[in-house]
Amino acid sequence: MKLPNNLIDLAIKRLLFFTMPIVLFLYILYVIILGYEMDNLWRILVPYLVIVTIATISSYTNKTREEDLEDNDWFEKLQQNTRWRIVENTENKLVLKPRFDFPYSMISKETVSLNYSDEAVKIEGPRYYVDQLAKDLKGKTSKWMRKMASFGAFILVIIMLSIPVVFESGMYWDMKIRYHNYTMRNIEPVVKGQAGEMGNTVDNTNNYGYGVETEDYFIYVEDHMNLVRTGKDFQAEEYLIQKSGGSGVSRLNVAGGWVFYSSGESYNRMKLDGTEEGTIYKQGYVMEPHIIGEWIYFINFHDNQNVYRMDLNGQNLERFIKENVSDLAVYDNRLFYSYMEGEMGHVESVRVDGEDRRLEFQTDSSVRNLSRWENDWYYMNGDYRLIRTDGKDPDIYQVPIDDNVSTYIITEVGIFYSLHGEEVGYPGDGLYRMDHFGLDKTLEADTEWVEGLAYLGDWLIYHSSDDRMPPGVKMIDLDSN
Secondary structure, three states: OOOOOOHHHHHHHHHHHHHHHHHHHHHHHHHHHOOOOOHHHHHHHHHHHHHHHHHOHHHHOEEEEEEEOOOOOHHHHHHHOOOEEEEEEEOOEEEEEEOOOOOHHHHHOOOEEEEEOOOEEEEEEEHHHHHHHHHHHHOOOOHHHHHHHHHHHHHHHHHHHHHHHHHHHOHHHHHHHHHHHHHOOOOOOOOOOOOOOEOOOHHHHHOOOOEEEOOOOEEEEEOOOEEEEEOOOOOOOEEEEOOOOOOOEEEEEEEOOEEEEEEOOEEEEEEOOOOOOEEEEOOOOEEEEEEEOOEEEEEEOOOOOEEEEEEOOOOOOEEEEOOOEEEEEEEOOEEEEEEEEOOEEEEEEEEOOOOOOEEEEEEOOOOEEEEEEOOEEEEEOOOOOEEEEOOOOOOOOEEEEOOOEEEEEEEOOEEEEEEEOOOOOOOEEEEEEEOOOOOOOEEEEOOEEEEEEEEEOOEEEEEEEOOOOOOEEEEEEOOOO
């Protein structure tokens, strides 16, 4: 395809007078008028409109075309043609403006000039308009064809405007759920969980599930890419996954002699000896996965952060909670989840079978990394402060760490945490410890890029960097410090 000489000018004009008006219209319609949350959809819709814009640039480069006039009544018919408006009529020259191709034709002020003699006409203007006018002059576009074209354009507009409705209503993900269950229908179930058994702790899952404990092993992530299995004395080390690039490994769970993990936009499983590796979900990023008995509960990042569940074999996928959930935790065989409603943060719970949904407490901010110790709740609010509350009165709470917290984890010997670094917020700088009431704060390790905290047995493991070296796995024996 030959590119037009004024490519940059055309690209800017098409973006300003075609893409931007459509985006503005959709924003006013769906965000301001209808109140839809379209954060995820913009990432798909805007690039799509930009691609369509770029693909049509060559149709609007300047073109000159000469045609013979076989019909002496062409001018009279042109005046009656509703597709064109005459904006200038001088001797042997007409300047026409298209009435179609909305909104570009209305805003861009593009016109077509028509210079004619007794037997011929020369047409100049954007290629698309020149070709359309030539067909109209020759009578090659019938009224029926024009109606069909208008109807097709109308259907295209309806489809484009309905895309957000399809996403917002969940219809798109309803189809993806059916497709997932169809593709997994012939998978032989090989994993069986035990009633009430959890695949990992809430605190480990809050820290991206970089570590998990079984009866005989510690399993943890190394260098983001590798999955390591060791005995509980950190001996007999064996790599279950070892790679130099690609998607990282995180969000570990164990059940029925299998280890489950996230890698990019898929959730996978393998036996504890590293064999029979396979993917059980590949519809997008899995957030906060918790295994309880026979089920995996997780936040579907792509479906408005609704809570989903599927069984341990990747079958029977379903939407479980239709809320824009920011955090998910499990205690006493109940799911605790948080979401914003207006200016208030809500923490609700529901039984793992979907029954007995109830409000636990409200806050004046968002709730992330929700955790419980004895009778108190801990969470990080929208200002990255660590909050402690009993959940009885939203106006009564304690701020144990009045600083930008990067991550934290609760252990028997206290709460370990890291603060936002000067250069980045997460991972954080420094590993600190305090008691469960927010007192006796001490710096345990003067280190950088702290992340991936996991509480395994009597050990705390984490990743950090010392003296600008690449991050590595560190371990603290909480009995001996």
